[in-house]
Amino acid sequence: MAREKGMVMRGVVLAMVVMTLAAPAWAQGADPSCKGVAVEWPADLKAWRLAAVPVTAATGSAAAPSIAPGSPARVTLAPKEGVALAVNPPKPAADKTYAGTVSFTVPMAGPYRVALDGTAWVDVVMDGKSLDSTSHKHGPNCSGIHKVVDFGLAAGTYVLQLSNSPAATVTVLVVPPQN
Template sequence: MSFRRAPLPLAMVAALFPTASMAQMDHGQPQCAAGAELPAPLASWRSPTPMRAAADAKAAARTTLTPGQAVTLTLRQTPTVSYPVRPAKPGGSVSYGGLASFTVAQSGTWRVALGSGAWVDVVKDGKAAESVAHGHGPNCSGIRKMVDYSLHPGRYTLQIAASGEERLTLLVTPSP
């Protein structure tokens, strides 16, 4: 009489014989060494300043971002935010958003780096600027999303919408 063994489920096989590539992965992301280098324009990402997002345009004028300095913005529940321009993805009643302002001194390409997939708009004179590029931050940086805009000198309102979390690290900086 011979006995036939049932095949092991693939998950058990993987657990018994992990490969080097499996050990290096965490849901498709590379494992990160502490303190990975960041390019100069993103250097402040690791030392953000805390800030509370504004709920309307008037308060946003007093909630000033310093270009080149990362902030951890405490957002507000979406229903309490009065956006100057309706975001294309405003989020629902359980999401978070907010406003802040910044000043552009020189024309050029400006980058907004975000630590999550929240929606971002740059607004001036009642119009949202068109983005000129989208990307991800450097591996292991914590920067999930980067959006570039071609901006001219002046004061802008930054709109954050559709965030799933109450806190968001962000940075506005000239793009290299």
């Protein structure tokens, strides 16, 4: 009987450890009901499945680190109080949120998408001005993509400003135009 109780306790402890380790993934939008579900990936978002490159976002006027369109980046943000944003987002930041900036270069004009795994506010900034998006949508079911924001961009270098994120890290994919 004591041996059975010990095995049960070990099982409970193991379950608690697994739940604790998995909790950050669930908090980032991973839905446990998606286990084993095949994602229908549109061609433009297939790069989301690649390994994300770790990047620490800039917090001020210093040059923002660059991310490459077509390659996912796992961006570490800073507490909003320590970040000077390029433009003020229209939505005020909530308490205990994170922000930061990265840059990306567009080699040719076209429709670009910004896909995120979280609920951060997205601004694409050029010459100190936030550009208008052309559409907003959710990612494919069970993909881990929370939202996709579209922009019509000219060739040039842009600042991608992320703010009002409840999480300190966000996966980002800048999707170039599809041929």
